[in-house]
Amino acid sequence: MCITVRGVSDWLKAKLFWLAAVGLIWGVPMAYGQENYETPQQTNQKITQLAALASAHPVDTPIGSGDVLHIDVFDVPELSRDVRVSDTGDISYPLIPGKILVAGLSPFDLETKLEHLLIENGLVSHPHVSVFVKEQNSEPVTVVGAVGHPTVYQVERPTTLLEVLSAAGGISDDAGSMVIVTRPVRPGTPRAEPASVTTDTSQGDQKITVRLQDLLESGDSVFNIPIYGGDTITVPHAGIVYVLGFGVATPGGYVMQTHGEQPTVLKVLALAHGLTSFAKADSAVIMRSNPATGQRDQIPVHLKEIQEHKSPDVPLKSNDILYIPDSRGKKALARGTEAALGIGTSVAVYRLP
Numbered sequence: 001m002c003i004t005v006r007g008v009s010d011w012l013k014a015k016l017f018w019l020a021a022v023g024l025i026w027g028v029p030m031a032y033g034q035e036n037y038e039t040p041q042q043t044n045q046k047i048t049q050l051a052a053l054a055s056a057h058p059v060d061t062p063i064g065s066g067d068v069l070h071i072d073v074f075d076v077p078e079l080s081r082d083v084r085v086s087d088t089g090d091i092s093y094p095l096i097p098g099k100i101l102v103a104g105l106s107p108f109d110l111e112t113k114l115e116h117l118l119i120e121n122g123l124v125s126h127p128h129v130s131v132f133v134k135e136q137n138s139e140p141v142t143v144v145g146a147v148g149h150p151t152v153y154q155v156e157r158p159t160t161l162l163e164v165l166s167a168a169g170g171i172s173d174d175a176g177s178m179v180i181v182t183r184p185v186r187p188g189t190p191r192a193e194p195a196s197v198t199t200d201t202s203q204g205d206q207k208i209t210v211r212l213q214d215l216l217e218s219g220d221s222v223f224n225i226p227i228y229g230g231d232t233i234t235v236p237h238a239g240i241v242y243v244l245g246f247g248v249a250t251p252g253g254y255v256m257q258t259h260g261e262q263p264t265v266l267k268v269l270a271l272a273h274g275l276t277s278f279a280k281a282d283s284a285v286i287m288r289s290n291p292a293t294g295q296r297d298q299i300p301v302h303l304k305e306i307q308e309h310k311s312p313d314v315p316l317k318s319n320d321i322l323y324i325p326d327s328r329g330k331k332a333l334a335r336g337t338e339a340a341l342g343i344g345t346s347v348a349v350y351r352l353p
Contacts, residue, residue, distance in 0.1 A: 043171060043216065044148070044170030047165050047166050047170050062104045062228070063102050063104070063106070063110065063133065064085065064136075065086065066084070066085060066087070067085045067136050068085075068133070068135035069082065069084075069091070069132070071093075071129065071130075071131050072129070073114075073124065073128070074128035074129075074130075076124055076127070079095075086099075089104070090103070093114070095121065095123055096117050107131040108131075139154075139155050139230055140152045140153070140155075141153040141227055141229065141230070141231045142233070143168040143232075143235075144233070144234050144235075145235040145236055145237060146175035146235045146236065146237045147165065147171055147175070147235050148169020148170050148172060151167065151168050153168070155227065159226065159227045160224045160226060160227060161210065161224055161233070162224050163227075165179070165233070168233075171212070171235055173240060173253070173255070174238055174239055174255060174318075175237070175238060175255070176255075176256075177211060177213065177238065178209055178210070178212065178235075178236060179209070179211075179212060179234070180233070180234045180236070181207070181209075181227070181232070181234075182206070182231065182232040182234065183208065183228065183232075184206075185205065208225060238256045239255075239256045239318025239319065240318065241253070241254055241316045241322065242320070243268050243271075243324070245279075245324040246276065246279075246324075247275055247279030247284070247324035248269070248272050248275060248324045249272060249276055250272045250273045252349060253350065254268055254271045254349075254350055255350070256318060262316075263315070263316045264316060265286075265301055265303070265314045266306060266307070267313075278326040279324055280324070280325045280326055281304050281324070282302050282303065282305075284300075284301040284302075284303050284324045285298045285300055285322075286301055286314065286320055286321070286322055286323075287299075287320070287323060301314055301322070
């Protein structure tokens, strides 16, 4: 049989149309097959690698209350001395009237400020001032929420958000998509605005919200904010929904992102790359914990009717299991649901990067 070039072209068009139609019938965009998912382990590897890079280029930690500074004025030894920063964030310096607010300044900034003050007060015409932190009082940083191990991290040197997350063992499987840094507002507190910052006026705290994706993927150091003593870092729990069974293309647990969107059967099915060709769609069930009985209820789900818009999409809750069997029948469904109930941590968990 001879097939012309035109005939081949028409055959390809028909084949592509059929594939597209199948994708539309099942309600799962074909583009979802191109998504790149990450496991929490892969995310934590990124955190560790980026934290190591950040520590090689430390931030210039601001001067804080209780620090002891050594100030040296070149060729003027009578003006060189050690001074301690007061609780209000200032220092006294000989022959300069009033208090000098230094909290929140870097040593370089303070050098420049002192040089100007020495000139303005007619003490030194061309001063060269050097400042270094002789004693920095370490302060605790609390890390809580969906991290490997909640901890109290002692800040003893310039430290960044990635370094603290790495020290806390990275994120857990059910970590959300945001990191929240709560910072007490004190004299000289630096204001960081990497993504969104809101100030709680009732408690006087500054809350800095950073998206994990921006922190790990953007390559912009503005998201890897400096962390100071007294900060509290919170990684909110987001919860996980599970899609299991031989009737689904990519079984696993999928982290519910903290964007305020309600996960539904169709959404998580799309994340799991849709149904296999042997899926028994109308035998699907949702297994949901019942606090009253301590057991899991089985809620029937008619996928075909949902995909054909004959029935409404079904919302899912954290720790729900959507089980989709293949065409081997009810006996396989019973065995599969029993296995699904004991999933524990045995299935792969995926995060959208």
